[in-house]
Amino acid sequence: MNPPDDDHLDTLLRAAAADSRPAAWTSDAARGIEARVLKRIARPESWSEALLSMTSWRILAAAAAAVVVIGVWSGRNTADVFNEEWLSSHTGAEHEDGLSTTGLDDLEF
Amino acid sequence: MDCEESMLPADVIRSAQAGDDGAFRVIMRACKGRLLGMASRYVQGASELDDLGQEIFVHIWKGLRTYRFDAPFPHWLSRVAVNTCLTHLKRRQRRWSLFVNSEEPESLERIADPSPGDPEAAGREAAERLRPALEALKPKDRLVITLLHLDERSVAEVAELTGWSESNVKVRALRARLKLKALLKEYEPA
Numbered sequence: 001m002n003p004p005d006d007d008h009l010d011t012l013l014r015a016a017a018a019d020s021r022p023a024a025w026t027s028d029a030a031r032g033i034e035a036r037v038l039k040r041i042a043r044p045e046s047w048s049e050a051l052l053s054m055t056s057w058r059i060l061a062a063a064a065a066a067v068v069v070i071g072v073w074s075g076r077n078t079a080d081v082f083n084e085e086w087l088s089s090h091t092g093a094e095h096e097d098g099l100s101t102t103g104l105d106d107l108e109f
Numbered sequence: 110m111d112c113e114e115s116m117l118p119a120d121v122i123r124s125a126q127a128g129d130d131g132a133f134r135v136i137m138r139a140c141k142g143r144l145l146g147m148a149s150r151y152v153q154g155a156s157e158l159d160d161l162g163q164e165i166f167v168h169i170w171k172g173l174r175t176y177r178f179d180a181p182f183p184h185w186l187s188r189v190a191v192n193t194c195l196t197h198l199k200r201r202q203r204r205w206s207l208f209v210n211s212e213e214p215e216s217l218e219r220i221a222d223p224s225p226g227d228p229e230a231a232g233r234e235a236a237e238r239l240r241p242a243l244e245a246l247k248p249k250d251r252l253v254i255t256l257l258h259l260d261e262r263s264v265a266e267v268a269e270l271t272g273w274s275e276s277n278v279k280v281r282a283l284r285a286r287l288k289l290k291a292l293l294k295e296y297e298p299a
Contacts, residue, residue, distance in 0.1 A: 021233060
């Protein structure tokens with residue numbers, strides 16, 4: 001086989017255009033495809049399908065949205081640590097349950 | 110029924126746009142031959158073509174409401190099919206680059222020279238010789254080579270199907286041919 005020049009490439013492409021297999025695949029795949037498509041569009045898209053069908057800008061948008069959501073969520077939690085009201089409301093719940101450790105000294109054994 | 114403008118009445122298209130799957134079935138039945146035939150150049154068998162064909166029709170279904178009757182319906186369908194084929198090629202290339210570091214081209218030595226007396230075998234053998242080089246091309250380069258040389262469409266038709274300008278199609282085709290020649294040289298034993 002010789003390395004292809006322009007003529008060789010054109011000959012190869014013309015011969016490949018006459019390949020009959022794609023026509024055979026077409027008639028095989030066409031058989032009953034309407035039912036398979038209608039079944040597919042009747043059910044909701046699964047998560048894996050949605051992820052696989054994502055184009056690059058969608059992946060970027062999803063990643064950006066995840067960063068924003070996590071940022072907002074973790075930002076609020078970080079703020080809660082320095083929030084006296086939040087701290088007292090959470091520690092105060094323990095007093096209401098009677099589980100406070102402050103009265104241990106008053107207990108008689 | 111054939112996938113021609115005259116064979117797909119506007120009321121069938123409007124019903125499908127409104128969500129009537131019976132009308133959509135009529136469109137699929139009329140156009141599956143044309144659209145699957147276009148897609149068949151980008152796959153390696155009937156099973157992959159079945160998946161790609163379903164993908165094309167799902168995209169058509171989802172985008173049907175955006176069709177405004179400003180272009181012939183079969184052209185619009187073909188454009189959706191070409192875009193879906195391009196996405197399929199990109200996705201396949203991405204998967205390969207993720208899982209395979211260096212795709213070894215299939216050995217061409219096992220493929221005999223085309224038999225002069227058997228055009229069917231010659232076509233199959235030529236397609237097999239081209240396949241590894243086509244697979245190695247960038248998706249858009251492969252698309253333009255396939256549309257121009259394997260589907261034997263004109264530059265104007267390719268421009269209409271892809272949405273690129275005619276000069277863009279010509280430049281891309283020229284570059285793609287050069288790449289294809291280089292790849293064939295690389296893959297074929299001297």
